[in-house]
Amino acid sequence: MRVFNFSAGPAALPEEVLRQAADEMLDWHGSGMSVMEMSHRGPEFMSIHSDALLDLRELLAVPASHQILFLQGGGIGENAIVPLNLFGAKPRADFVITGSWSQKSQKEALKYGAAHIAASGQTEHGFTRSPSRAEWQLSDDPAYVHLCTNETINGVETFEIPDLGDIPLVADASSHILSRPMDIAKYGVLYGGAQKNIGMAGVTVVIVREDLLDRAMSICPSAFEWKTVAANNSMYNTPPTYAIYIAGLVFKWLKRQGGLAAIEARNIEKAKLLYDTIDASSFYINKVERPVRSRMNVPFFLADESRNEDFLAGAKARGLLQLKGHKSVGGMRASIYNAVPLEGVKALVEYMKEFEATHA
Amino acid sequence: MRVFNFSAGPAALPEEVLRQAADEMLDWHGSGMSVMEMSHRGPEFMSIHSDALLDLRELLAVPASHQILFLQGGGIGENAIVPLNLFGAKPRADFVITGSWSQKSQKEALKYGAAHIAASGQTEHGFTRSPSRAEWQLSDDPAYVHLCTNETINGVETFEIPDLGDIPLVADASSHILSRPMDIAKYGVLYGGAQKNIGMAGVTVVIVREDLLDRAMSICPSAFEWKTVAANNSMYNTPPTYAIYIAGLVFKWLKRQGGLAAIEARNIEKAKLLYDTIDASSFYINKVERPVRSRMNVPFFLADESRNEDFLAGAKARGLLQLKGHKSVGGMRASIYNAVPLEGVKALVEYMKEFEATHA
Numbered sequence: 001m002r003v004f005n006f007s008a009g010p011a012a013l014p015e016e017v018l019r020q021a022a023d024e025m026l027d028w029h030g031s032g033m034s035v036m037e038m039s040h041r042g043p044e045f046m047s048i049h050s051d052a053l054l055d056l057r058e059l060l061a062v063p064a065s066h067q068i069l070f071l072q073g074g075g076i077g078e079n080a081i082v083p084l085n086l087f088g089a090k091p092r093a094d095f096v097i098t099g100s101w102s103q104k105s106q107k108e109a110l111k112y113g114a115a116h117i118a119a120s121g122q123t124e125h126g127f128t129r130s131p132s133r134a135e136w137q138l139s140d141d142p143a144y145v146h147l148c149t150n151e152t153i154n155g156v157e158t159f160e161i162p163d164l165g166d167i168p169l170v171a172d173a174s175s176h177i178l179s180r181p182m183d184i185a186k187y188g189v190l191y192g193g194a195q196k197n198i199g200m201a202g203v204t205v206v207i208v209r210e211d212l213l214d215r216a217m218s219i220c221p222s223a224f225e226w227k228t229v230a231a232n233n234s235m236y237n238t239p240p241t242y243a244i245y246i247a248g249l250v251f252k253w254l255k256r257q258g259g260l261a262a263i264e265a266r267n268i269e270k271a272k273l274l275y276d277t278i279d280a281s282s283f284y285i286n287k288v289e290r291p292v293r294s295r296m297n298v299p300f301f302l303a304d305e306s307r308n309e310d311f312l313a314g315a316k317a318r319g320l321l322q323l324k325g326h327k328s329v330g331g332m333r334a335s336i337y338n339a340v341p342l343e344g345v346k347a348l349v350e351y352m353k354e355f356e357a358t359h360a
Numbered sequence: 361m362r363v364f365n366f367s368a369g370p371a372a373l374p375e376e377v378l379r380q381a382a383d384e385m386l387d388w389h390g391s392g393m394s395v396m397e398m399s400h401r402g403p404e405f406m407s408i409h410s411d412a413l414l415d416l417r418e419l420l421a422v423p424a425s426h427q428i429l430f431l432q433g434g435g436i437g438e439n440a441i442v443p444l445n446l447f448g449a450k451p452r453a454d455f456v457i458t459g460s461w462s463q464k465s466q467k468e469a470l471k472y473g474a475a476h477i478a479a480s481g482q483t484e485h486g487f488t489r490s491p492s493r494a495e496w497q498l499s500d501d502p503a504y505v506h507l508c509t510n511e512t513i514n515g516v517e518t519f520e521i522p523d524l525g526d527i528p529l530v531a532d533a534s535s536h537i538l539s540r541p542m543d544i545a546k547y548g549v550l551y552g553g554a555q556k557n558i559g560m561a562g563v564t565v566v567i568v569r570e571d572l573l574d575r576a577m578s579i580c581p582s583a584f585e586w587k588t589v590a591a592n593n594s595m596y597n598t599p600p601t602y603a604i605y606i607a608g609l610v611f612k613w614l615k616r617q618g619g620l621a622a623i624e625a626r627n628i629e630k631a632k633l634l635y636d637t638i639d640a641s642s643f644y645i646n647k648v649e650r651p652v653r654s655r656m657n658v659p660f661f662l663a664d665e666s667r668n669e670d671f672l673a674g675a676k677a678r679g680l681l682q683l684k685g686h687k688s689v690g691g692m693r694a695s696i697y698n699a700v701p702l703e704g705v706k707a708l709v710e711y712m713k714e715f716e717a718t719h720a
Contacts, residue, residue, distance in 0.1 A: 003392035007399040010601055015386065018394050022385035026378050032363035032679060034378050036560040036606070039367040039682050072432035072562065073583050076597035080581030111579055195598055200396040202432065202562040202600030219471055219579055221440030223433050237436035238555055240562030240600065241370055246396070319392065322399050 004344035007322035008152050008297060009175065010195040012339040017249045035245045040238055049239070052248035059254055060177075062184050062207060069206040069226060070234040070244055074193035075101065075174045077224070078204060079108035082146070082170055082189065084220040085227075086212065087113045090143040093170075094118040096136060098158065099127040099151030100328060101172060106146070112217065118145065125287040126329065127154040133162035143215070144168040144188060150176035150294055152196075153326040155286070155333070157294035161186050168212055176296045177205065178254060179338060180264035188212050196296070197337050199247035202240045254338070263338055270336050270345045271295040277349040283356040301331035307359055308332070314355055320348055364704035367682035368512050368657060369535065370555040372699040377609045395605045400598055409599070412608035419614055420537075422544050422567055429566040429586060430594040430604055434553035435461065435534045437584070438564060439468035442506070442530055442549065444580040445587075446572065447473045450503040453530075454478040456496060458518065459487040459511030460688060461532060466506070472577065478505065485647040486689065487514040493522035503575070504528040504548060510536035510654055512556075513686040515646070515693070517654035521546050528572055536656045537565065538614060539698060540624035548572050556656070557697050559607035562600045614698070623698055630696050630705045631655040637709040643716040661691035667719055668692070674715055680708055 005012040028035050031044050038045040053068055062068060073081065082105075083093065091113025095106040097120040109115035116139045119131035138145065145167055150157045152175040161169070161183070168188025177192040184190060189208045195201035206226065213227040222228050223237045257263055275293060278284045278300050285301045286293070302308060311332065315323050325331040336345055365372040388395050391404050398405040413428055422428060433441065442465075443453065451473025455466040457480040469475035476499040479491035498505065505527055510517045512535040521529070521543070528548025537552040544550060549568045555561035566586065573587040582588050583597045617623055635653060638644040638660050645661045646653070662668060671692065675683050685691040696705055 001392050002387065005393055005397050007397065007402075009598065010396060010398055010400060010405075012397050013394060018386050018396075022382045025382035025385070026362065026375070032361050032681070033365055034373060036370060036378075037365055037367065037372050038370055040370060040561070042367070042682065072434075072437070072600075073581075074432075074597045077432070077581065077583040080583065084581075108582055111581075193598060195601075200600075200602045201400070201598045202603055221433075221437065221444075221471075222468055223437040223440065237434045238369065238553060238561045240432075240560075240603070241555075242560045242602070243562055243600070321392070322402065 001319065003319040003321045004340065004347055005321050006334045006336065006340065006344075006348070008196075008326070008333060008335040009193070010201045011335055011337050013199070013246075014250065014253045014339045017246065017253050020249055021246060036242050038241065040235055040241050045241055048245050048248055049234070052244055052251060055248065055251035055255060056205070059251060059260055060182060060184055060207070066184055066207050066209050067213070067230045069208065069229045070239055071204040071206055071224060071229060072202065072240055073224065074195070074201070074204055075172055075191070076104065078172065078191050078206070079105045080111065081224045082191075083109045083112040085216045085225065086143045086168070086170070088215040088217050090141065091217075092116065092139065092142055094136075094138050094142045094145045096131060096145065096147045097121065098130050098148055098156045099154035101151055101153070102146065102148040105148065105172060109146075116142065121156060127151060127156055128288045130156055130158040130292040132160070138167070142167060144170045146170045146172070148172040150174070150296055152297045152335070153299070153329060155288050155294040155297045155299040156292050157296070158292060168209070176294070178260065178263070179267050179296055181260045194243060194247055196335070199250050200243050203243035203247060266342065267295045267336070267338070270340070270342055271298065273345050273349055274298050274334060274336065277352055281356055283360050284352065296337055297333060297335045299325055299329065299331060299333040305331070310359070311355055315351060318347065318351055320351060361679065363679040363681045364700065364707055365681050366694045366696065366700065366704075366708070368556075368686070368693060368695040369553070370561045371695055371697050373559070373606075374610065374613045374699045377606065377613050380609055381606060396602050398601065400595055400601050405601055408605050408608055409594070412604055412611060415608065415611035415615060416565070419611060419620055420542060420544055420567070426544055426567050426569050427573070427590045429568065429589045430599055431564045431566055431584060431589060432562065432600055433584065434555070434561070434564055435532055435551070436464065438532065438551050438566070439465045440471065441584045442551075443469045443472040445576045445585065446503045446528070446530070448575040448577050450501065451577075452476065452499065452502055454496075454498050454502045454505045456491060456505065456507045457481065458490045458508055458516045459514035461511055461513070462506065462508040465508065465532060469506075476502065481516060487511060487516055488648045490516055490518040490652040492520070498527070502527060504530045506530045506532070508532040510534070510656055512657050512695070513659070513689060515648050515654040515657045515659040516652050517656070518652060528569070536654070538620065538623070539627050539656055541620045554603060554607055556695070559610050560603050563603035563607060626702065627655045627696070627698070630700070630702055631658065633705050633709055634658050634694060634696065637712055641716055643720050644712065656697055657693060657695050659685055659689065659691060659693040665691070670719070671715055675711060678707065678711055680711060
């Protein structure tokens with residue numbers, strides 16, 4: 001029996017994608033090989049790779065000014081890889097802190113230069129805000145401004161992306177990339193680990209404006225130097241071929257769903273159902289400011305936290321899995337990525353109401 | 361129809377492993393989830409991860425002095441990650457050059473300090489030797505000596521591993537790890553990308569002696585700092601979970617084959633059959649010195665190279681795939697990793713003899 005999986009990542013994948021991967025495991029399209037067994041330089045994998053790039057470019061409407069790269073190391077890897085690639089001339093950047101992930105990005109950048117905190121969304125209730133552009137106190141001539149556009153742990157999503165003129169905006173979009181259309185032209189760099197909305201853990205998508213490819217520090221490892229990766233079509237080192245294949249299957253699934261505008265409409269509906277349930281009750285609490293509540297990651301707390309274990313056990317018994325909040329904040333978290341169907345959210349809110357009725 | 365796949369990597373996997381992965385794709389052991397969908401912190405994946413570590417430790421008889429880490433970035437990533445982790449106190453190392461991969465390792469290390477070439481196996485015929493310890497001209501007090509113990513492109517395998525006393529030996533064993541027992545105690549660090557004998561591309565095994573965990577440069581990215589990775593049981597960042605799962609299935613398959621001593625006996629038989637065929641003919645040529653001929657990667661040339669395309673086309677028609685040599689050296693290369701069965705090598709040598717008989 002398949003469950004409803006609310007994991008924050010690695011996370012639920014579309015069942016159609018998993019079925020196709022299983023069917024093709026021993027013999028991809030009559031090649032006699034599994035995708036895992038193919039040389040990354042052979043015609044079979046090259047076609048998989050090139051389809052994935054084209055489909056992603058189409059889905060996100062990536063402009064010709066930007067290259068799409070496949071790397072390894074995830075978001076945490078990029079915390080170092082970004083300054084290593086952009087601190088060549090100016091080893092300093094500004095950080096807008098909206099939660100745990102942007103805090104980590106700022107701290108790691110200190111290894112390579114200055115990392116100025118331009119604004120913070122921390123309040124007495126934790127990270128519950130995304131400071132507006134008017135609040136950002138930028139330093140003089142930074143190499144870039146970094147923003148985590150969706151904070152997975154704290155459930156804070158930034159929808160208003162300012163125009164910074166000549167200063168490149170770098171966004172960690174790991175946990176909401178592909179959940180809605182985005183105006184890629186606004187970003188110098190936008191990156192994301194695959195294990196939420198793209199596919200399986202092990203591949204990182206980096207979308208980078210071409211004029212930023214020339215700013216690497218001399219100590220940047222070749223395998224992670226965007227210019228080298230771009231010049232080699234993401235094959236400077238052996239790419240994570242199977243992870244790219246799975247991402248490609250997810251891209252085709254997204255196109256069958258109607259693309260990102262259609263996906264966004266479903267995601268709005270799912271998130272509204274869950275937040276409305278939380279807000280209608282004093283039994284469940286979410287303190288994130290409404291305009292920046294994440295559509296992907298919905299953290300909530302039971303007013304009486306002594307009931308946490310009971311809540312999780314009851315959920316598990318109904319096939320509602322991986323609802324425990326991140327250890328740094330506690331409580332619950334429902335991650336409702338693209339692959340979590342509306343039926344899963346309906347089952348969750350029914351359970352929440354029933355649990356409240358029997359325990360309030 | 362499954363083919364015989366002689367790819368140098370990503371490469372053939374045991375059919376049993378692929379069948380199991382396909383069977384478990386939608387529901388791993390009644391969990392209701394694919395392994396791809398599991399939180400890396402949940403009990404299901406933790407058990408997969410811990411089994412993989414224990415099985416690998418048993419197969420290679422890794423002593424308690426050494427930790428096993430799962431990283432990302434492959435061998436090319438490690439070319440930077442190794443000096444970043446070992447140049448903290450002494451930014452200088454020595455390199456024994458036995459082919460293209462050790463050349464790349466030496467060149468990348470120059471980004472972080474001095475990279476002295478201690479010996480080279482280059483001859484008028486290319487890389488055909490592995491210089492003996494007596495030929496190594498070590499510098500004064502290097503942080504480590506680097507050796508690629510199996511050169512995938514050139515087909516040079518080093519079997520005699522010297523004792524360097526207090527100087528750590530660092531080995532890139534990507535393309536022959538798990539092909540035979542190795543005395544891990546002789547190595548300070550031994551690493552390998554998974555895509556030859558371990559599993560699918562996207563995970564790198566790093567075996568490191570514990571006293572070497574304290575030597576990182578301050579600029580080492582956290583996600584690739586062995587000490588941080590070790591302290592977090594290879595989960596400082598989200599690990600490539602599915603690649604670890606597939607590696608774990610391969611480890612269990614290797615144990616069912618009788619472990620590395622049994623695998624070595626089969627690999628000796630396979631390599632002997634192929635090299636004997638080459639040596640018995642003047643139609644095919646391999647110039648690597650016999651004691652250091654690789655059991656995993658067998659490059660060979662047709663004396664008349666104008667027949668290369670015919671040779672490859674005829675091979676493909678019989679289901680003998682991916683035999684083209686690396687573009688930097690040309691000719692042919694048969695990679696006969698653990699998962700390539702004796703029957704595959706028999707089919708190849710039959711074809712080679714027949715091709716010779718009809719074209720000589």
